Amino acid sequence: MKAYQDMTKEELTALHKDLLKDYEVIKAKDLNLNMARGKPDLNQIDLSLGLLDVLDSHYDFGQKIDYCNYGILDGIDEAKEFFASMLSTSKDHIIVYGNSSLTVMFDQVSRGYTHGYMGHTPWCRLNKVKFLCPVPGYDRHFAITEHFGIEMINIPLKEDGPDMDMIEQYVNNDETVKGIWCVPQYANPTGITYSDEVVRRFAHLKPASQDFRIFWDNAYIVHHLYDNHQEHVAEILKACEEAGNPNMVFEFCSTSKVSLAGAGVAAMATSVANKKDVLQHMAIQSIGHDKLNQLRHVRYFQNVESLTVHMQKHAAILRPKFEMVLDILEKELGGLGIGTWTKPLGGYFISFDAMEGCAQKIVRKCKEAGTILTNAGATYPYGQDPHDSNIRIAPSFPSLEELQQAAQLFTLCVKLVSVEKLLSL
Numbered sequence: 002m003k004a005y006q007d008m009t010k011e012e013l014t015a016l017h018k019d020l021l022k023d024y025e026v027i028k029a030k031d032l033n034l035n036m037a038r039g040k041p042d043l044n045q046i047d048l049s050l051g052l053l054d055v056l057d058s059h060y061d062f063g064q065k066i067d068y069c070n071y072g073i074l075d076g077i078d079e080a081k082e083f084f085a086s087m088l089s090t091s092k093d094h095i096i097v098y099g100n101s102s103l104t105v106m107f108d109q110v111s112r113g114y115t116h117g118y119m120g121h122t123p124w125c126r127l128n129k130v131k132f133l134c135p136v137p138g139y140d141r142h143f144a145i146t147e148h149f150g151i152e153m154i155n156i157p158l159k160e161d162g163p164d165m166d167m168i169e170q171y172v173n174n175d176e177t178v179k180g181i182w183c184v185p186q187y188a189n190p191t192g193i194t195y196s197d198e199v200v201r202r203f204a205h206l207k208p209a210s211q212d213f214r215i216f217w218d219n220a221y222i223v224h225h226l227y228d229n230h231q232e233h234v235a236e237i238l239k240a241c242e243e244a245g246n247p248n249m250v251f252e253f254c255s256t257s258k259v260s261l262a263g264a265g266v267a268a269m270a271t272s273v274a275n276k277k278d279v280l281q282h283m284a285i286q287s288i289g290h291d292k293l294n295q296l297r298h299v300r301y302f303q304n305v306e307s308l309t310v311h312m313q314k315h316a317a318i319l320r321p322k323f324e325m326v327l328d329i330l331e332k333e334l335g336g337l338g339i340g341t342w343t344k345p346l347g348g349y350f351i352s353f354d355a356m357e358g359c360a361q362k363i364v365r366k367c368k369e370a371g372t373i374l375t376n377a378g379a380t381y382p383y384g385q386d387p388h389d390s391n392i393r394i395a396p397s398f399p400s401l402e403e404l405q406q407a408a409q410l411f412t413l414c415v416k417l418v419s420v421e422k423l424l425s426l
């Protein structure tokens with residue numbers, strides 16, 4: 002296969018004509034496909050519907066009748082134990098919430114903004130507040146900080162985590178830097194996992210600002226695609242504690258993509274001192290979350306061992322989808338020099354980098370032919386990819402048949418837009 006850059010203008014023109022013909026054929030099929038958001042498919046949802054049967058009016062609550070009433074702000078004991086073992090910490094570090102970790106992250110940023118952490122000046126009273134944003138990253142993280150008018154700074158993501166030299170430079174010298182968004186395992190969208198060395202360097206940061214916090218979103222902590230190639234990230238809370246920075250981390254997770262997306266349970270792990278501070282605010286906000294859903298989850302999943310078996314069933318559904326997309330990318334684009342992509346071992350996404358200046362056009366062309374992708378630029382703060390090259394592919398929701406059509410169309414659009422770029426040079 003000849004790389005496009007090595008083709009003559011005549012070869013490219015002829016190729017463009019053929020590709021356009023293929024594109025018109027697909028367009029005429031009137032497809033209605035979507036590879037935009039990382040939703041579990043219906044077979045995955047099916048794996049957890051049994052949750053709804055483990056608690057009914059015949060359940061003997063005994064002493065636990067309190068679970069049906071107001072109170073127990075930081076979550077029921079069993080759920081705290083469950084999340085503590087998932088996050089390799091102890092239950093005194095855990096708060097268990099309602100259905101969404103994103104809501105918890107929003108609340109944490111909001112608390113820093115309106116009231117400040119542990120008596121520190123609320124960010125709203127400061128002239129400037131900055132967050133570091135490893136890119137490409139999760140659009141909804143960036144939307145939260147943008148919502149509060151916080152300035153976001155792009156930090157390049159490497160294969161083993163974000164550029165730590167740059168992070169140290171900012172965090173250790175600039176007191177307006179108050180936080181960083183991190184997805185340490187099977188990151189959204191690249192699928193990369195932070196190395197032990199990266200975690201160690203995070204833990205040893207010497208923040209110029211005492212209320213600097215790492216927002217450690219461990220959304221994909223148990224979402225391995227392969228049993229024999231699992232990646233695990235070092236435990237950040239413990240690392241920070243040992244490095245003398247016990248209060249530097251808020252770690253988030255949820256069962257959204259374990260049980261029922263939208264009806265799962267979320268949790269945060271943090272230092273005992275941070276937990277106390279957060280609970281003081283929460284006491285104004287709530288009289289307690291849905292403890293029956295917490296109990297339902299613990300009764301259904303029992304422990305981390307049976308959770309592992311459950312996640313293997315998820316992987317069996319997701320793996321063929323990832324492999325199909327990766328095969329098509331390789332078969333159609335391998336060696337052409339017009340794109341690179343990640344090959345994740347877990348999580349929900351594949352990250353594709355097109356030639357500079359091509360991402361928006363590719364996404365538009367796919368849409369015109371009936372396939373929705375995540376907006377180009379969404380993986381960067383303010384929706385602005387400086388190279389206009391990154392596209393997030395979410396293979397989880399479509400059926401295998403739909404996915405095949407969508408991935409074929411995607412590669413065709415990548416070729417078409419790349420040839421057009423080269424011809425216009």
Ligand code: PLP
Pocket residue numbers: 039100101102103104139184189218220254255256257263267
């Ligand atoms: N964090 C990351 C990195 C995600 O990719 C997602 C969903 O795609 C979420 C959080 C949302 O989690 P939740 O459903 O718990 O709000």
